[in-house]
Amino acid sequence: MLIIGSHVSFGKDKQLLGSVEEALSYGSNTFMFYTGAPQNTVRYPLSDTLKKEALEKMTEAGIDFHNVVVHAPYIINLANPDPSKYDFSVRFLEEEIKRCDFLGISRMVLHSGSHVGVSLDIGIKSIIQGLNQLLSTDSKVMILLETMAGKGNEVGRTLEEVKQIIDGVQNKERIGVCIDTCHLNDAGYDLSDFDAFLNLFDQIIGLSYIQCVHVNDSKNERGSHKDRHENIGFGTIGFDTLQSIIYHPALEKVPKILETPYVDRLFPPYKEEIQMIRNRNFDPDLIEKIRITKTDE
Ligand code: FE
Ligand code: FE
Ligand code: ZN
Numbered sequence: 001m002l003i004i005g006s007h008v009s010f011g012k013d014k015q016l017l018g019s020v021e022e023a024l025s026y027g028s029n030t031f032m033f034y035t036g037a038p039q040n041t042v043r044y045p046l047s048d049t050l051k052k053e054a055l056e057k058m059t060e061a062g063i064d065f066h067n068v069v070v071h072a073p074y075i076i077n078l079a080n081p082d083p084s085k086y087d088f089s090v091r092f093l094e095e096e097i098k099r100c101d102f103l104g105i106s107r108m109v110l111h112s113g114s115h116v117g118v119s120l121d122i123g124i125k126s127i128i129q130g131l132n133q134l135l136s137t138d139s140k141v142m143i144l145l146e147t148m149a150g151k152g153n154e155v156g157r158t159l160e161e162v163k164q165i166i167d168g169v170q171n172k173e174r175i176g177v178c179i180d181t182c183h184l185n186d187a188g189y190d191l192s193d194f195d196a197f198l199n200l201f202d203q204i205i206g207l208s209y210i211q212c213v214h215v216n217d218s219k220n221e222r223g224s225h226k227d228r229h230e231n232i233g234f235g236t237i238g239f240d241t242l243q244s245i246i247y248h249p250a251l252e253k254v255p256k257i258l259e260t261p262y263v264d265r266l267f268p269p270y271k272e273e274i275q276m277i278r279n280r281n282f283d284p285d286l287i288e289k290i291r292i293t294k295t296d297e
Contacts, residue, residue, distance in 0.1 A: 002246070003067050004215075004277065005030035006258040006270035012044050016054035016103055024061055026270040027278075030255045032069040032109070032212075035099050041073055041092050046102055055104070065104050067255040069144075069178075069212055072096055072110045078130035079113030079123035079155050089113075090130050097134065100141045107211055107255075109144045109178045112156035112165060123155050128168030135171040144178040144211050149186035149227035157187045157225070159204040166205065176211035180259075181245060182230070183214070185237050188223040194244045213256045215246060231260045231287055232273045239282035246277060263287055267294040 005028030008019045016033075023031035036043040058065060076089045093110070100108055115123025131143065145165060150157030156165070162177060169175045179201075184191060191197055201207060217235030219228040233239030246256055263269050272290050276283050283289070 001029075001252075002256070002278070003030050003064075003252075003254070004028060004246070004256045004258075004274055005032065006260075006268070006274070007032050007071075009033065010035060015047055015050045017050045017057065020054045020057045020061075020063070023063070024057070026268070027274050028270070029061075029063055030067040030069070030257070032071055032255075032257045032259075034071050034073060035096065036073070038071065038073050039075060041075065043095070043099070046099060051103055066106055068105055068107070069255060069257060070096070070100050070103075070105050070108045072108055074111050076110070077113040077116075078110075078127045079115045081116065081118045081122065081126065086126060086130065090133055093130070093134055094137075097137070097139050097141045101139050106140055107142050107144055107176070109146050109212060109214075111148060111154070112145050112162070114153045115155055117153050120155065120161070123153075124161065124164055124168070127155060127165055131165070131169050131175065132171075135169065135174045140174075142174045142176050142211060144176040146178040146180055146214070147183050147187065148180075149183040150188075150225040151227050159201060163205045166209065175209070177205060177209045178212035178214060179210055180214035180216065181237060181242060182216035182218040182235075183227060185218045185222050186220055186224050186226050188225075190222060191237060191245065192241050194241065194248060198248070198250060207250060210251060210254055213245065213251060213254055214259050215242060215256050216259050217242060229260055231263075231269055232258065232277065233282045233284075234287065243277070243280060263290045263294070267291070 008022040008031045010033040011018045019033045078089050080086045148154040148156040217230035217237045219230045220226040
């Protein structure tokens, strides 16, 4: 069975219940959310009542909680050489893991960080140290390192860098990888022969580490190091290649999460994109159709 969903919001008032409702409105059977604003670390207390209602809704809808993903805020940086910023990142992630435990979430996607120009090696050492501290607790939350496009001083732009981090992590049971198709493309990887890419991934890291796929098309050419997501089938990766990834048998049990841009920054495209993926047929008018129907509503 295809496990597919999108990024959804997690609002202060309805919390997880709101996220579940949004996911179901897109026809999803999984979803991903930030436990608060992605660009800051302000977090509201979590409600037990809303959590229970959300869990009931999910059980009714047949959503397996194990497939739901949290994304850590992207301002967190375990590679930051400034000790106070590094400590803050570790402490924030400790709290984030507790929030995941409370909600019953077992997968958290994390950007490895940015070495801010100091040195890649020092950055990687710092990330490993942080992860080892975070993964020494008795939580079940798995941290998934996301493959990055290679903007600025991002760590994790090559599979070798990701592998280097994993090698340094002691608790291998709680570390995994989230492959982001837009980021891989922008980092320079050719996804058009996805079997070949998976072979490469298997040789360098090991296929079993892939625990989440971010399915995005890209606005830019392969190797551009830009990281600008495009709607499914409307970018340089293209519909057929994305379908070969989404439906690859080796990734059947791995949740696929769309992080494609809103149409005109207003209308979420996920319901229509997921429908198109399920139909296995590219609709070149999809975006225009969303624009017309949503503007009428
Ligand atoms: Fe991300
Ligand atoms: Fe992503
Ligand atoms: Zn991205």
